[in-house]
Amino acid sequence: MIKRSSAFKLRAGAALVCAVFLSIGPQARSAEYVAGVRQMTAPTEERDHALSVTVWYPAAQGGEKTMLGDNIFFEGTAAMKDAPIQDGEFPLILLSHGAGLAGSADAMSWIATPLAEEGFIVAAPTHPGNTGRNRSAAETMKLWLRPSDISNTLDAVEVDPSLRAHVKSGQTGLLGLSMGGNTALLVAGARLDSALYASYCDTDDLNASLCEWVRLSGVDLGAADAQTVTRDNTDGRVGFVLAIDPAPADIFAQQGFSNISIPVALVNLGERSEIPATVQASGIADAIPGSTYQVIEKASHASMFAECKPGAAEIAVEEGIEDPICTDGGGESRQLIHTQLIEMVTAAFDAALRPEK
Template sequence: MNPLFSMAVLALGLVCAAAQAQQSSPVAATAYKAGLSTLTVLDDRNDRPLDGLIWYPTKATGPTRIDFESAVWDGSDVIRDADAAPGPFPFIVVSHGMFGNARNQAWFGAAMARRGFVVAAVDHPGTSTWLRDPDQRRALWERPRDIARVIDFAVSPDTLPVRIDPDQIFMAGHSLGGFTAMALAGARYDADRIGRFCDATPLELVCGIFADWDIAQTPEDRDRMQDDLADKRIRAFAVFDLGGTQSFSDESLNRIDRPLLVFGAPIMNSGLTLDIEARALVAALPPKTVRYIEPATLTHFDFFNLCTPEGYGILAKELPGDEVVCQDGGAHRAAMHDLILNEVTAFFTQHLL
């Protein structure tokens, strides 16, 4: 069973979790506690509601709780609905991977809130754990627009429980969320290119996914997918082991002028092929815009939350094939989280105004 298709484990309640947040960093001291509130984007898109979570810095001392922990996933200390620190703070929007959800990078949200960032994540309709409508899934161009809608909402007065700086907006995306981030950075979908690629390599994971989802199969859908979906308000991007690089035109990738921190995972346990994904992306980008990191032991699922010691065995028994999401999901993943947090903090801090 391919783990990217089989994220139903999340819906069973085994994986409603955030990883244990990191407590210190050589890059930035943890000056705050992490507040956590639910997030609902209120706008005129009644056809595509957006709900999720927002983590933010707080000076409150309690009451703390371990949120989203389960038999499979560790939780992190947060203060639910705490009063926010005064702000304003830089703002990061996170896009989850295929059939994931806003909780997948909860470890990242809580840790970055402790470092003085506000982090928002929403469930993308059609491609999230509990929202799998085929028509919404086919409308893959809506994913970047979801992120733009979160930003629109966040910069409106008095919509969030915390003050953000509208000039300091960043984005992080994992897997399909990395594809979403690249579209917002200025990468343009090229139906002819991905068509030629998939004709030559039909067994590649992304080719199967796009075919199964009927991506860009009508002239109208093709035009929407090939639209310019960039959002110039986003200052810099962190791209976590993306999929879908071969669907972007080289010309559009070469024109991207905003900073990108790209992670590639050489331990390929997801079905993605690094040579045609993160490595190919970096080769097509202007060298001055990109920092590429490929830690030798990084896996695709190290961008998920920490697993409990029992998590791997539970998944192997309950959902054979899905246990890969908890492979080395304890101490090794915690070390990868430290590395990711420090790199992202340093990169985004470097690009603050």
Template sequence: MNHLLKIAALAILTLTFSAQAQDYQTGLADLKITDRTGHRDLKGYVWYPTSQTEGLATHHANPVWAGIEAIAEAPVAPGRFPLVVVSHGMYGNAMNQSWLAADLARRGYVVAAISHPGTSTWLRDADDARQMWERPKDISRLIDHLLASSSLSGTIDPDRIFMAGHSLGGFTAVELAGGRYDRETFKTYCAAHPDELTCDIFDRWNIGKTPEDRAAMQADLSDPRLRGIAVFDLGGTQAFSPASLNEIKTPLLVIGAPEDIHGLDLDVESRALVAALPKSSVTYLEPAGLAHFDFLGECTENGLAILAEEEPADRFVCIDGTTERRALHAMIADAVATFFAAQ
């Protein structure tokens, strides 16, 4: 009953929040974090609130993806703002949730995303992918950089830091909340479910197959600075120690996608995660019509046709990807902003 009341309360707050005026334009800047060892440089973007109104233009667009409206290199608005860090899914990139970042920036959030080496669109080195414990460390490094070394350091409120993660980024987000990889638990699960998508991916990437890798993967990778986390249709729930999930205290908004043809099984992913978490720390939404790839950007009117001709195996990422996806994006952004504000 308490779980249902939390969902109802969030729905009411969402309606209230969406009715509020958005006071800012979206500023946009490139982001680079240099690794002193030269092993894992990070690149991405920062979206932030600006009071400037001139120079609004379309960014991160191509013939398939519609892009977002922002003002490049605009001055940041006066004040101190909460921070949201974002982790993309498997072979995604820092632009995948630009739609959410731009929306949150207009509401008064600084948002930052990087492309994870080894598991992003243009960075697929097998050794980097194997070191999947580096993904949550990337996010912690991103927070470190923004708080101490970036031009936005004085703008960010260190007591209001949040995260959103999609798919494999959702797995990364749960690690940062305190979920801990358990090789033996996952091995047992995969032996009984050899065709499971995440079992196949983790096997191909050689995740946790050596004692050294298992130790690195099973370490505590949590970041206590995160005050709330939004998890978007994650994959890999069965790889976590159930005991570690039951001990998570960070508030989580988990959004499952029930319309997946090419996506993930909710019964072993989002629904299973929610069942394993303490009821006091989780809010679950499963919006009708939502599919796994609706967490990507809005497609252009010609996007589906272009993919059907040039990349037919990937055409499904743009099915219902225009008007329908735009409405889902608005609903998700409202729910996420309301959830973060409540923390």
């Protein structure tokens, strides 16, 4: 069981988070800091090797410009590699990425870099087995290990001499996107339902692309130990959680939501009537006391990817990728949707972690 506690005292009430969270819209953004980035590792007892962790932060002058998240499909985001950290203390945002093409910490640079520019330290582990050459359906579906990756990352930040002096005590939140949203809810105190988990990929009705991969890989979700699947992954050091299109959203134990005691914000992307059941978060919001819920109707699940390069959609088809990775809803550009998401996320974490700003 991964359960940690602390004397965390959240200074922002759920009502304040709700007010700011629900009212934010796209605005012009002017960065307060330059974003630095560095790599570190986090020891873990449950994985085969130490976690690779990317850390973005408000930077002082120095470092070398680097592009993170750049590949044949998506544009990268610039930051200053190994620049010194700016003097001062900053709130910490732990970040959990999704699976597949967005299955690495660096793929989240499009949102992590602006958060660093706004005065947050952002630490994101790459969850093993989620993407790249080592992509594994078996590892990806070990959803209970993802929260421990987050806790191990927080452990590593707390003992790193170059970081701990710059992290504000008691001001730690967690942002999760797609499968990372599932992770965020588990860290907040939600529990998986072993029966729903076991039957999740019995058909393609819930998540066709993921479950086809799971079955072709010979993974039997029903073979997982029920006690392990349903274990408590709460980390009491995390005081606020924001989950965007949490996936899978339909394998949680409903009775576990009432035990969540920290503010939780949930977001869905897309037309309300077209949000797939496996990412539908409105029922979760209803079940968690004091949570907030918002829908960005002109976005889509793919809006959590970085901006597409010219020709990326065609290359994806040639590569056998059936999901529309470059398609957003409502006719708005991904750049504009990202602007809205960045402003929304920044406002939510400001309200939760530094309401005095």
